[in-house]
Amino acid sequence: MSNAMDAPLLTAETVTKFYGSRIGCRDVGFELFPGEVLAVVGESGSGKSTLLKLLSGQLEPSDGRVLYRMRDGVTRDILTLSEAERRFLFRTDWGFVHQHAEQGLRMGVSAGANVGERLMAVGWRHYRKIRTEAETWLERVEIDAGRIDERPTAYSGGMRQRLQIARNLVTAPRLVFMDEPTGGLDVSVQARLLDLVRGLVADLGLAAIVVTHDLAVARLLSHRILVMKDGRAIETGLTDQVLDDPREPYTQLLVSSILQP
Amino acid sequence: MSALATSGTVAAGGYNFAYLDEQTKRMIRRAILKAIAIPGYQVPFASREMPMPYGWGTGGVQVTAAILGASDRLKVIDQGADDTTNAVSIRKFFEKTSGVETTTRTANATIIQTRHRIPEAALTGDQVLVYQVPIPEPLRFLEPRETETRVMHALEDYGLMHVKLYEDIATHGHIATTYAYPVKVEDRYVMDPSPTPKFDNPKMNDCAALQLFGAGREKRIYALPPHTKVVSLDFDDHPFEPTKFDHACALCAATHTYLDEVITDDAGGRMFVCSDTDHCEERRAEGHRGALLGEAPAAIAGAAE
Numbered sequence: 046m047s048n049a050m051d052a053p054l055l056t057a058e059t060v061t062k063f064y065g066s067r068i069g070c071r072d073v074g075f076e077l078f079p080g081e082v083l084a085v086v087g088e089s090g091s092g093k094s095t096l097l098k099l100l101s102g103q104l105e106p107s108d109g110r111v112l113y114r115m116r117d118g119v120t121r122d123i124l125t126l127s128e129a130e131r132r133f134l135f136r137t138d139w140g141f142v143h144q145h146a147e148q149g150l151r152m153g154v155s156a157g158a159n160v161g162e163r164l165m166a167v168g169w170r171h172y173r174k175i176r177t178e179a180e181t182w183l184e185r186v187e188i189d190a191g192r193i194d195e196r197p198t199a200y201s202g203g204m205r206q207r208l209q210i211a212r213n214l215v216t217a218p219r220l221v222f223m224d225e226p227t228g229g230l231d232v233s234v235q236a237r238l239l240d241l242v243r244g245l246v247a248d249l250g251l252a253a254i255v256v257t258h259d260l261a262v263a264r265l266l267s268h269r270i271l272v273m274k275d276g277r278a279i280e281t282g283l284t285d286q287v288l289d290d291p292r293e294p295y296t297q298l299l300v301s302s303i304l305q306p
Numbered sequence: 307m308s309a310l311a312t313s314g315t316v317a318a319g320g321y322n323f324a325y326l327d328e329q330t331k332r333m334i335r336r337a338i339l340k341a342i343a344i345p346g347y348q349v350p351f352a353s354r355e356m357p358m359p360y361g362w363g364t365g366g367v368q369v370t371a372a373i374l375g376a377s378d379r380l381k382v383i384d385q386g387a388d389d390t391t392n393a394v395s396i397r398k399f400f401e402k403t404s405g406v407e408t409t410t411r412t413a414n415a416t417i418i419q420t421r422h423r424i425p426e427a428a429l430t431g432d433q434v435l436v437y438q439v440p441i442p443e444p445l446r447f448l449e450p451r452e453t454e455t456r457v458m459h460a461l462e463d464y465g466l467m468h469v470k471l472y473e474d475i476a477t478h479g480h481i482a483t484t485y486a487y488p489v490k491v492e493d494r495y496v497m498d499p500s501p502t503p504k505f506d507n508p509k510m511n512d513c514a515a516l517q518l519f520g521a522g523r524e525k526r527i528y529a530l531p532p533h534t535k536v537v538s539l540d541f542d543d544h545p546f547e548p549t550k551f552d553h554a555c556a557l558c559a560a561t562h563t564y565l566d567e568v569i570t571d572d573a574g575g576r577m578f579v580c581s582d583t584d585h586c587e588e589r590r591a592e593g594h595r596g597a598l599l600g601e602a603p604a605a606i607a608g609a610a611e
Contacts, residue, residue, distance in 0.1 A: 128457070128461060129461045129463075132461060132463060136465070151469070154469055154473050155473060155476055155477075157472070157476055158469045158472045158473050158476065161469070161472055162465055162466070162469050163465070165465040165466075165468040165469060165472065166463070166465025166466075167465070170468070170540075170541055170542050171541060171542045171543050172472065172475050172541040172542075172543050172544050173543050175472065176476075193476075194476050194477070
C-alpha cells in the first residue's frame, strides 16, 4: 500500500453540535479510510442525521473539526473551504444520497439530464458523450436505458433511489454520504438495492458513510460500525464484531430488538 | 427638492421631464452605471410604479426616462414594428412627458427602446438600445429560489443551464429554444437576452451600441457595454444556429431578415414579411420589390413609389 492509501480520507475530531442547550451530537471522532464503509446506527433522535450534516459540511459544528483529504493529497478542514470549493467538492468528489429520492433528484427533468447534470457542471459540453455516459450509468444501476428520457416522476420508488445513486456516482466520487438509503422501500426492493450498492462500492473502491437505523443494512454494507445514543458514539468497531458480540448494554438491546422471522 | 426640480424641464401637462422625478432618475442611472461596469450582472434597483401595467415595458420605460436628454431622438419598436400598440403608446408617452423628437428611422434615432427585437440595420456607437425585459433571471425556471440563483451567478455554477439545453435535444432532437436563448457575457455571466428571437443573438456580440436591459416588475437592470463578447450557449456536437427562413419577405424580397408569418385569409393563405418595419420600408424605397407587393394596399405599396 502506498502512503496515500494509508492516510485517512476523512477525519472527525470531537465533533459537537448544540441546538441551543440541547445536544445534537457530542465528541464524535473517527477516521475513515479510502474504500471503507462506515455505518452509523442508532435510534431516531440519537444524532445520526446531525452527524451526517456536520461531516458533509452542511452544518457548522459547535466544537471539533472535520478534515478531508482532497484529490491533490492536501488534508483540509472542510469548514475553512470557501462556498465555491465546497460546492465543487459536492459535485465531483462527494456524493449525497438522500432518504427521499425526490430531494436528491430534479423531478422536472429527464433521467438522462439528472445523471448528466454533474457532468455538465464540471464542463462536459458534448451532448452525445454525456448521453452515452448517462446510458452506461443507468444500466449499471439496473435501469433500462430505454427509459432515459422519462422523468423520475414516472419511476417507481426503488428506481428513483437507483437513479439518485447513478446521479451521484457519475463523476466517480471518492466519498458518498447516504442517509437511510433504503428507508421507505419494501423488503425485496431493499435487498436488490443493497446488493447493487455493495457491488458498486466494491467495484469503485468508494468510501461511504451510511446512516441507518436498520442493522441488517449495516451488516450487509459496512466494514465498520458506529453506534450512537443521545448524541454520543457509544461503541465502534468492526461490524461483525459489534453486531455479534455487543459490549454496551444499549447495543445489546439494539441487536436483540431485531425480529427473527 | 425645488433645487433638483430645476434641473429638469417641465413638459406639457405639468410632468417633470420624461415623467420620473430627478431623484429616481439618479437612482436608476447609478444602477445603469453599475450594470455597465459588470456586463451581464443583474443590478437590483428601486423600480417605480409607472402609468402602464407590468408587462408593457415598465422596466424599459424607466431606463429610457433616466437616460433621455432633450436633444435625443427616440424610436420605439414592439416585435420590430413601429406601429403596434406597445410601440405607439410608449412613443406617445415620451412625446407627451418629455417633448423629445421621435422617429421611426433606425439610423436617425439616438435611443431605441425595443420589445423582443434588435433592428436589422447595424447600430452605431452613438446609439443606445433599451430592452424591455419580463424575466431577467435565465435560471429562473430551473431553480426557483432567488437566493440560490444569486449564489449560482456568484460562483459561476452554470451546469444547470446546459441541463435545459440537454432536455431540449433529448425531447426534440435539437435545441428547441428559439427565443430568450441564454448567452454568456465576456466568459463570465450567463444572461437572458430578453425574449428576443435567437436570430438576434449574434447581433448582440461585439455590438457598437450600448445595450441596456430593464425589468420593471422584477426590479433589475443589466447591460452590455459596446463591443462586449456575447456567446450563445450550446453543445460541441449541437452548435448554436440562428433561425433560418425558407422564404423571402413578401414585400421587400429580403432574405437576410427575421420574418413574421401573417395569415391573409381563412383558406390557408399567408405571407412572410419583415418584422422590422422600418428596414422593410427602406428596402422598398430603394426599389426592392417582393412577390406580393403588387397586391398590397396602396398605403404599403405606395411607399415604394
